[in-house]
Amino acid sequence: MIGEKIKSAINEQIKYELESFYVYLSMTAYFHQLNLNGMAHWMRCQAHEEMIHAMKFYDHILDRGGRVTLLDLKQIKTNWKAPLEAWKDAYEHEKFITAKINNLVKISREENDYTSEPLLAWFLNEQIEEEKNTDKVARELAMIGDSQDGILMLDRELAARIFTAGSPLDPAAYNVAV
């Protein structure tokens, strides 16, 4: 049975993961509007991945006999000055999520909740990837500057992201590398 304190912290993390879904979906819409369809594709894959993150936490509470309670999501940003600003925001958002995961690790240790450790270790590793990927694109865009050719080349590169996981509501989807 999951302890009350770690359960409510993980429950809150579900909200952050769903907000991440919402952030990336909002960026998807922004890039579609700019006709940067490779970036839109990348963001849409990322939104899908965030929904899977939310469901991993959801199932963890459920599997340990807890009750999930969904919390309000905040209004997120819907427009950016330029692609670079959106990617910088994505990187900042991932750093925010990393801090939240670190806090979950802290609480689980304080509560001697060793059962959460494998799941939280997975998320710690995942955050290394998430920060690295968003920071890489932000840095590349900063180097490209106002070059339309450079932005289009990067857009084509990002169109190649392959995401094969099934429905985030299907636990079998979690077994696919994302």
Ligand code: OFO
């Ligand atoms: Fe972007 O990793 Fe979950 O939130």
